[in-house]
Amino acid sequence: MSIQILMPALSPTMTEGKLSKWVKKEGDAVKAGQVIAEIETDKATMEVEAVDEGVIGKILVPEGTEGVAVNTPIAVLLEEGEDAADAASAEPVEVASSPCSMPACPPQAAAPSHAPVQTVVDIDEEKFFKNVQTMTVREALRDAMAEEMRRDGDVFVMGEEVAEYQGAYKVTQGLLQEFGDKRIIDTPITEYGFAGLGVGAAFAGLKPIVEFMTFNFAMQAIDHIVNSAAKTLYMAGGQLGCPIVFRGPNGPASRVGAQHSQCYASWYGHVPGLKVIAPWSGADAKGLLKSAIRDPNPVVCLENEIMYGQSFEVPTDPEFVIPLGKAKIERAGTDVTITAFSRMVGVALAAAERLAEEGISAEVINLRTIRPLDVETIANSVRKTNRLVSVEEGWYFAGMGAELAAQMMEVCFDDLDAPVTRVYGADVPMPYAANLEKLALPQEEDIITAAKKVAYAA
């Protein structure tokens, strides 16, 4: 059967073009890959190559014709054993489907605006607090990694100074001695490279824990965290997961200046395909990190350097894990809800204590997980207090507070008795001077002021 050669689209946006030149004539033999014609689009002149072998039986569109619609038959190709009569009978036909028959944007009327929330099984956390040990956040993180490494031979730790130096912030202290240099790996200072290495190893089924000395340096690696780790499961239609943990201190430390003091919660929280956690206490650190290591998805664990040295009671049971995606009400209250994560939870609790002295009962929620955000717990609290103050150390623009405000407006607008109010880091690069740094960061007083404002008690 003769083959119709159609006017090709040479870019996704091309709908028509000029058939500027026929390189082959009727009767010419053509091989697959040979140039048969030239066409002009709005962008360039390009060559049309034959896909099949045969003889040009009939040219249907003469050269010089403008405005030839994509997919219009432009010539008839005769295959072996056919003659011109076959071509003559092949009149140009209307092409049934336009080149882009699919609608440009599938109608979404019935579709939800985001993916269904995964069900999170909560745990009876109190049960685990019957046996506790007082330890620093630093030790809790180390124990989380050690326990999971004992449990699963595929888990390994890599990063700058994690082995012989024992951790730039001593979080990996003792791990090299217990697990050896096959599983505790010092890397060169090469974040992009070792983050990519970790992702590749996770594709192959290993469970890397990649430590960044701080998340500021992970900016060099964010391509692999987002493009390689977060998106591959989807791009692979579910075939290839990436069980990896990226962890390290996030947010401002103390007097380290602009390039070492930034909160990345909303950056990573923005990305579908990632889970993001931000532990505050020792129990948070241990329980969340253990869950992160066991999770089959890429997890970003945002720690805080100032918290590393603080001590908390931490459950000793190695099966103590905190589910990802669940917030924790750290202090119950009735008048105003205050959300915070990481170091700010402690500051919010101190503020709540002082508010109580002034007769305002604040409910403090420790977000624990940034993504997926536990909207339900927060909304339930707001339905009770009718007010929300969001606290974060990061910048306000497109920050966590902005997200919380939007979500509360969407799910419990009618329950709000005051605008959602944000407490956040000053919208400037972090200054070095002690007084300026303090001014740039949310303080207890800022939270108290915000809480009073929404409670109309100012």
Added chain:
Amino acid sequence: MAKPTSPAGKAKLQTVTAASNVATPEQMLQFYKDMLLIRRFEEKAGQLYGMGLIGGFCHLYIGQEAVVTGVQSVLQPKDSVITAYRDHGHMLACGMDPKGVMAELTGRSGGYSKGKGGSMHMFSREKNFYGGHGIVGATAPLGIGLAFAHKYRGDGGITTAYYGDGAANQGQIYESYNMASLWKLPIIFIIENNKYGMGTSQKRHAAGDFLKRAEGFDIPGEKTDGMDVLAVRSAALKVVEHVRGGEGPMVLEVSTYRYRGHSMSDPGKYRSKEEVEDMREHHDPIEHIRKTILDGGKMTEDAFKPIDKEIKAIVNEAAEFAQTSPEPDPSELWTDVLL
């Protein structure tokens, strides 16, 4: 680049003598089939693109077939393969089903990624093919990660990480060289040097010599003629022996040429028609192996006809499947974000 004479003059001379030692007549015929499948598949993909059935970016491998065919011929099933966005040929060479690959190009549910990946993003756990990556240079660190896993598990597998001459300028390539050499990771970095990083010729984009860059990391390298599948196979045999033997990484620079544009919408103003024509007419890898087989005297011209027909049928079947496989169900929008 000026009009090329031979893509890799020296390597070519070596392989004339090596050809008969490198592959049996049966293997040579297999290479012919493998390369022809890629060629015909890509031509068909170009046609479907022209009909609007394939969207977005579509980077064809036409001209470069000998590279992946030659390298793949010396690998074992347990070895891992990773490449960038000009990836259809690699998938076919890894034994992935042409129907699944073509249906991914048309964005259909029968595609390897259920239509959610597209031309640049396909994977096969079964064939140890790890993509299909759109970020230039990313295959190097991801590749050393796959190699790290082979070493960690001690399974004897190695990784081939492909990237182009353009990608060879990315910093992450050298971060990867450093770690691969330090830790003696079982990886072959394969530079598919088709002379152009998109539209910028090697002369204008790369200082110095690619293999000398690797030397600085104590990584040995080999250069070979990528328009001759037997030359590629010969070089790959040598490189694989080194890497599988636990001697650490190697770089294999393969001199090749893409006949088509960087992607479908490339008007090709940066190189002359004569240059492209010369490569097609005088250095075509498929013609080269066909001639080698014919010269061997065991096959006649006529004996190729049924093979060509068979390949054409496979490709037509793939194209048919790619047009009839349904679009993904709208509910697929929300799946595979998290496990």
